Amino acid sequence: MVFTANRTSAFKLVAESYQFQTSRRLLTVYDYESEAAEAMISSSEKRGARTVSAEFSWPRLRIQTTKLRKMIESKRKKKKRKGLFVFPLSSRVTGARYPYLWMSIAQENGWHVLVDACALGPKEMDCFGLSLFQPDFLICSFYKVFGENPSGFGCLFIKKSAISSLESSPSAGIVNLVPEKQPHQLSDHSSGTDLQLIHNTTPKSPHEDKPFPLSSFSPPMQTEQSEIVEEGEPTDSNLKAPEIEDIQEPVQTLEKSNVQESSSFQCGCLDQTDSLGLILITNRSRYLINWLVNSMLKLKHPNTEGVPLVKIYGPKVKFDRGPALAFNIFDWKGERVEPVLVQKLADRSNISISYAFLHHIWFADKYAEEKGKVLQTKVVTTRTNKKKDSVGITVVTAALGFIANFEDVYKLWAFVARFLDADFVEKERWRYIAINQKTVEV
Secondary structure (H helix, E strand, O other), X not given: OEEEOOHHHHHHHHHHHEOOOOXXXXXXXXXXXXXXXXXXXXXXXXXXXXXXXXXXXXXXXXXXXXXXXHHHOOOOOOOOOOEEEEEEOEOOOOOOEOOOHHHHHHHHOOEEEEEEOOOOOOOHHHHOOHHHHOOOEXXXXXXXXXXXXXXXXXXXXXXXXXXXXXXXXXXXXXXXXEOOOOHHHOOOOOOOXXXXXXXXXXXXXXXXXXOOOOOOOOOOOOOOOOOOOOXXXXXXXXXXXXXXXXXXXXOOEOOHHHOOOOOOOOOHHHHHHHHHOHHHHHHHHHHXXXXXXXHHHOOEOOOOOOOEOEEXXXXXXXXXXXXXXXXXEEOOOOOEOOHHHHXXXXXXXXXXXXXXXXXXXXXXXXXXXXXXXXXXXXXXXXXXXXXEEEEEEEEEEEEOOOOOOHHHHHHHHHHHHHHHOOOHHHHHHHHHHHOOOOOOOO
């Protein structure tokens, strides 16, 4: 278990440690431009990896299964690892969910599998089924889970059998669970280190030589460890609940006068989520996102042609879809309102939405004429200051948190409906000038 500063750092850590010299391919499945995925691709290419990506059908953005299967099942020696397969459980932009079967297909064809679980909610990890798929790497993020910043740290889990596929052992941020230090057992003039004190003061246990089972990757320690005792089991009166201690920190002298009882804290939102249960939370998220999709599709400009106000990209109303939505707003002439402008106007209404760039889009023959009108070319500057063209489409994206309610969804719908007023954008521009603020540029 490796803690990182954020989600991007976790992806980059794997890219900088994976053995691309022997397993040269990197296959990703992202329908949008992800900062974390792009950082991984950039680092991998520097180390000699050949990067490829899955494609997605327009306009529902389903995976092109035939093409992806060919990429996974390419002819190579079965005993030789083909590379790293990066698989997100769902799109954080369009809300599309992908079949878990792709993980099994990749493993059967000699790929290491990295699962991006950052789109899962706080309770959805309970039913993920790690025992069935057993990926080699798993990345999750705590961004916006606890509400207040700083809460954006990430976590990388490495399967023990996959450690050999890494060239250098990641060390920064690795933790072990050790028993809590007992203040009354420390001498007044102790000059030992933290680790030495733990070694000397921890009560003996028949299980002390066993490592904590969830710490799947950790450097060796010179101290004994004990397993977590389940609630209700008899415990030693002097042994308290274990605490997380960063073993990479420089050890310091610990004096008795400086030892204080650790203050307990509560995560109220997570406790509430746990009490509600997974089924209720999942159903409510599905009801809210499907209501929002239905309501937006009914918005049409009041003219004879009835031009739709909103166009949605990705899955529409669906039983199993993620709580995210990608869309664009069009005026009564059929011209798109720039997503950057929509995001700025939403900020003024205290609505948190963003914009993203969809790419790797595949157009069937019946959408050939629409292809030239929809796609745009974006110049991207890589980390090596090289410029390359990326073809796709910029969209507005909205994501629902696990504590979102109907009031939040309705507020977003009401804001989008204001664009039915042909003069709405112009009025907002003059409001900026009138109150002496920065002008919004279209």
